[in-house]
Amino acid sequence: MKKQEFVIGLDIGTTKICAMIGRHNEDGDVEITGTGVTPSKGLRKGVVVNLESTIDSVERAIEKAEEEAGIEVVKVFTGIAGGHIRGFNSRGVVGISRTSREIKCRDVERVIDAGKAVAIPLDQEVIHVIPQEFTVDDQDGVKNPVGMWANRLEAEVHIVTGAVTSAQNIIKSVNRAGFEVEDIVLGPLASAEAVLSTEEKHSGVVLIDIGGGTTDMVIFSRGSIRHSEVLALGGDHVTNDISVGLRTSPQQAEDVKKDYGWATPSLIKREEFFHYPGVGGRRGGKVSLSQLCEIIEPRIEELFSLVNADIDRTGLARSISAGVVLTGGASLLRGLPQMAEQILDLPLRLGKPNGSVKGLGKDKDSPIYATAVGLVQYGLAYRRQKKMARFKGRNLFSQVALRMKEWLGEFF
Numbered sequence: 001m002k003k004q005e006f007v008i009g010l011d012i013g014t015t016k017i018c019a020m021i022g023r024h025n026e027d028g029d030v031e032i033t034g035t036g037v038t039p040s041k042g043l044r045k046g047v048v049v050n051l052e053s054t055i056d057s058v059e060r061a062i063e064k065a066e067e068e069a070g071i072e073v074v075k076v077f078t079g080i081a082g083g084h085i086r087g088f089n090s091r092g093v094v095g096i097s098r099t100s101r102e103i104k105c106r107d108v109e110r111v112i113d114a115g116k117a118v119a120i121p122l123d124q125e126v127i128h129v130i131p132q133e134f135t136v137d138d139q140d141g142v143k144n145p146v147g148m149w150a151n152r153l154e155a156e157v158h159i160v161t162g163a164v165t166s167a168q169n170i171i172k173s174v175n176r177a178g179f180e181v182e183d184i185v186l187g188p189l190a191s192a193e194a195v196l197s198t199e200e201k202h203s204g205v206v207l208i209d210i211g212g213g214t215t216d217m218v219i220f221s222r223g224s225i226r227h228s229e230v231l232a233l234g235g236d237h238v239t240n241d242i243s244v245g246l247r248t249s250p251q252q253a254e255d256v257k258k259d260y261g262w263a264t265p266s267l268i269k270r271e272e273f274f275h276y277p278g279v280g281g282r283r284g285g286k287v288s289l290s291q292l293c294e295i296i297e298p299r300i301e302e303l304f305s306l307v308n309a310d311i312d313r314t315g316l317a318r319s320i321s322a323g324v325v326l327t328g329g330a331s332l333l334r335g336l337p338q339m340a341e342q343i344l345d346l347p348l349r350l351g352k353p354n355g356s357v358k359g360l361g362k363d364k365d366s367p368i369y370a371t372a373v374g375l376v377q378y379g380l381a382y383r384r385q386k387k388m389a390r391f392k393g394r395n396l397f398s399q400v401a402l403r404m405k406e407w408l409g410e411f412f
C-alpha cells in the first residue's frame, strides 16, 4: 500500500487530541488503520492557549497512530473550532460573455470567488467557501452548472471564517510537532461527514457536536450547508459546576458526572445516594442522584436554550425535516438526548461515526471520535477530488487550495 493513499485526521479538542490514520480499502470503504489519543492540556474553549503542551500532545497522538498503522505520515488534515468561528451565506454573480455561452469550470471558480468578495474583518481568515446552489440565468437550484448554456451565472455560497491567530496557533503546533497541515477543516463539518447520511442532509438536519469546551452546530438542507456556529459552552462547564457545587477536584467531578450524572431528574428511575471524595484528603460527602442533577440541569437547559435561539435566528427551523443529530462526548450524559429533544421540539438521534467506516473497534465507535473520523473521510474525499481535477486538466478547487497554500506558506 502506497504511503500517499493514507490520510491522517487530527482533532485538536479541548479535552483530548485524537489522530486517526485511514485509507480506502480494496472494497472502496473507509478503513481506519491507526488511532492515537492523548489528553489535551493546552486548549480553552476550543482554542490553543498553551503552545508547548499542545505540541507535546499532538506529537504523542500522531506517533501513537503511526505506530498502530505501521506507517509514517507527514501531512495532516486538522480541525478548527472555537467562539471566533463565523459562518454566513453570500452570493456571487458573473456574466458569461464569450461567443460560446457554455459554462466552464473556470466560470464556476469565478462565481465562487465573486461570492467571497465580501468584507471580512482583517483579523479573520476564510476557512471554507462552500457552494450551495447555482442559478443559471433564471433557473435556480442547479447543483452543477458546468456544460450548461447561459448569459449569467449566480452562486450561493456558505463562508466560514476564523480568527487568523487561532488558525496560526493550530498550524504552529502541528509544524513544531514535526508535521505539516494539508488542510484546515471546520470541526463540525468533519463531524457531519462522519455521522450524517446524505438523505438527512437533503431533508434538512441540525448537527450538534457537544464537546468539552465548545458546542458546534451546522445546519444542512437541500444537500448543502446553510448555517454554522460555535458556542463556547460544553461538557467541561458541567464538570466545573459539579466541582464547585460539591467542593471536589475537577477530576473527581468528572468521574462523578460520568458515573452518576443525569441531565434531568424526571428520568431518574430509582433514587440513590453515593459518596464522593473531598479535595486534598478532606472529607468528601454524600449526595443523591437528584441533588447532583440540580447542579447539572440548569447548564444543560442553558445550552439548549442557546442552541434553540440560534436555530430560530437562522429562520431555517421549518426546513429541518430530519430533526437533530447529537454527537460529541458530552452527548453521552444520561438523559441529555431526551432533554434536548424536549427543548428543541425536534426529533433527535445520537450520532456515532458512520457504520460504513471499517476498523474503528468497539471503543472508538463513539460520538467522541466523530470529528477525527470525519477528518479522515474529508481528507480522502479532498485527495480524490484533487486527483480527478488533475485528471480533467483543471482544478475546480484551485482558488481555495491556493488560498490555503498562501496562508499555510507563511509558516513552512
Ligand SMILES: Nc1ncnc2c1ncn2[C@@H]1O[C@H](COP(=O)(O)OP(=O)(O)OP(=O)(O)O)[C@@H](O)[C@H]1O
Pocket (backbone or CB within 6 Å): 012, 013, 014, 015, 016, 017, 040, 045, 046, 081, 210, 211, 212, 213, 214, 215, 234, 235, 236, 239, 254, 257, 258, 261, 328, 329, 330, 331, 332, 333, 334, 367, 368
Ligand atoms: N460517559 C459520559 N458521560 C457524560 N459526559 C461524558 C461522557 N464521556 C465523555 N463526556 C464528556 O464529553 C466531553 C468531551 O467530549 P469530546 O471528546 O467530544 O470533546 P473535545 O472534542 O475534546 O472538546 P471540544 O470539541 O469542545 O474542543 C467532556 O466534557 C466529558 O466530560
Ligand SMILES: [Mg+2]
Pocket (backbone or CB within 6 Å): 013, 014, 187, 211, 212, 328, 371
Ligand atoms: Mg470536539
